[in-house]
Amino acid sequence: MTNPILDVTDLVVRYKPRGLFVPPPRPAVNRVSLGLPAGTTLGVVGESGSGKSSLLRAILRLVPVESGSVTFDGRDWLALRGADLRSARQGIGVVAQNPFLSLSPRLTIAQILSEPLLARGDRHGSDLRDKTAALLLRCGLPPDFLPRRAGELSGGQAQRVAIARALALGPRLLVLDEPTSALDVSVQAQILNLLMELKADFGLSMLFVTHNLKVVAHIADRIMVMQQGVVVEAGPTEKVMADPEQLYTRELMGFGRDFARSRS
């Protein structure tokens, strides 16, 4: 049907041993493959040590890859260097877990939102101001937030700013690293609603990394479960949720209100 926008094959990430005589550690990511068709959302679920963050950081070229290949938008992603990499990165929008850490405390929201635009080569001026205001509005915040700083916002508002920034350059892929884990449930719902709207409006593809299976089951088309660096289960969301093959996946669904019903 459609070509995958992101294609990862047999990716291996291994960190350097911590000392001279320490044996090389087990790979953080061990021969992971995934394909993300354009316009769909893939949820990557795992606990600490599962390798989900290393996978994400490898795809973003923040940690070196030992072997394997990554193709993004038809290009050999791992071969890009220097200025090529810098401009290619603008095709991926990234939203991190804690907006208060990922937004500079010193800059105003207007400066934060214009940063990617300026990096692309836009000029200061009324055009830039209009663009930032439009981005902010699209993410549900009025323009009077522009002169404020991140420290003055609530968690939900700050995360909306982070999403607006990720969308600034019209990326084809949005990478989300636990985007709702630091938020209250009521705010999490707002952010998930916003992401679903944006996906529909812009035809965005999303890579959604989280430890929370219930969150990802709501938003992802496909789910991939990782444990200790390897993919233990992958498939369409409905299938994985209704009939998980792995005991581990069931454990991740874990306890909760369903559990309460079975307890009674």
Add this chain to the structure above:
Amino acid sequence: MILLEIKALSVTFPTATGAVQAVRSVDLQIEKGAIHGLIGESGCGKTMTGMALLGLLPKGAQVAAEVFRFDGMDLATQAAYLRGKRIALISQDPAAALNPVLTIGRQMDDVLRTHRTQPKAARQAVAVELLAATGLADPVELLNRYPHQLSGGMQQRVVIAQALATGADFLIADEPTTALDVTVGAQVLALLRKLVSERGLTVLMITHDMDVVAAVCDRATVLYAGLSVEEGPARAIMGRPHHPFSAALLAALPDAVPRGHKLAAIEGRIPSPTQAITGCAFAPRCPSCLPVCPDTPPPVRGNSDHRWACHLDKGAR
């Protein structure tokens, strides 16, 4: 038997720009041997309520309550005495609760030594027994280990063992699973449940997570803006919440609607803790708000088992 009884607890911080009401009015009644959930979002006052019970509020806090009693003792004057004897805290971050440069054995012994007059060998036997009771394998070996050599789940078990070592029978667990992986958190909750039934403990489970409440709590209290808005059996609150805020909180969960459907987010923000509340605190965000709601304090409805504060006759929906 009711172990803990609180009526109209308030915690206020006077500041230059006006009083900050961290807790406005919280009611709690906890039976001995129960796990009682205290549910709310950030800024609802749930942690401050727990700190008030421990007598660990920051300087300058003003505490007031109509009833503030633990096992017949007045908490307003006895909180500091009860802390570490009858009441213990299990905090969110076990790594921060343990001293990184002391062995587990030393830290267990520090607690035991202050509470029991026993020879060292006997104390060590108790420490081993308590660590084993929290499901830690090879507790003798563990005594010589340092906290960083343990996983988060194991650290939290050590913290629980320490709480037991004080001889406390009432545990305040403040988000005890939030920093842990889902599967590990489930094990810690199962452990707490087991300790409650085996040792007759009572637990106040402070959490934002409905799943935690559903998994282990017998009863629960929902807090909103420093007010208790609903109290009842955990299963009833999860299954058929009566206060519109409790209902909205459950409806906002990602598995409340089919995949890809719009979630019922709660619009707006909680009132600022400096703001005075005249009517119902939830009125500005409530989907079923009546004309009377913003100005008149809501009546308490229901019965002694399950009650909520709302102007609606029949509760939410």
Add this chain to the structure above:
Amino acid sequence: MSGLVRRLGFGGAAGLALILIFALLAMLAPWLAPYPGQGLGDPNVIAKLKPPSTEFWLGTDHLGRDVLSRVIFGTRVSMSAGLLIVASSLLVGLPVGVLAGYFGGWVDEVLMRVTDIFLAFPALLLAVLLAAALGPGLLNSIVAVSVTWWPWYARMARSEVLVLRGQPYVEAALLMGVSHPRILIRHILPGAARPLLVQAALDFGPALLTASALSFLGLGVLPPTADWGKLVDEGRKFFPDRWWVSTAPGLAIFLLALAFSVLGDALRDAEGGKRDDPA
């Protein structure tokens, strides 16, 4: 004004006030000094070593010069020496540390090993040796002290940058395709510079003391110009019988060093609460 006092605390505000008074003295020396000519060094031998009086408030020195005028003119030399030492050390140390910390790898190795070489010598000893080698003179003594001073700033800047570089917002900028120079200017420098500026304020006192020490040892300013260190040295021969010659410049050194130290502490406290973490 009251806002400033609240942010700095009483001590910090008092320190700042004292610094401003000294700065005014330095700037307006020709108008404020009772005997500007003597302040610049003109001898007045008929009034040698007079004790403090209504005519000479702080007495006169061995060439009959008004000590008050000498101290007021010495403020210019001493303050600018302290300022130049701290500023030039920052100017070298900050970029070295920032580049080493940001780029890491061999850049870091090379820059930091050079820094370590300078740090391997006792600072005052190195300054004395350098000043002796360069020959006396104000500028030479400033250079000598700065050479021993900048490595500390380089170290400190590097460690600040290492923290900043790991901040998610710096990573976010990198992922948006923002160039390294822009990241350095926009995100790294402002974050690293603030604690360094606080440190610089704290260091002003020691810088002043070191410069004074060099002058005291005869390695600083050349007569007839005199900074406070030189003035103390000149009065030393007549101490304690003619105590006033050394006391006034010594007290001035003490007061200004203390003022900067108190202000630096207050700045650090004010800064400490709001570093880059949101907590």
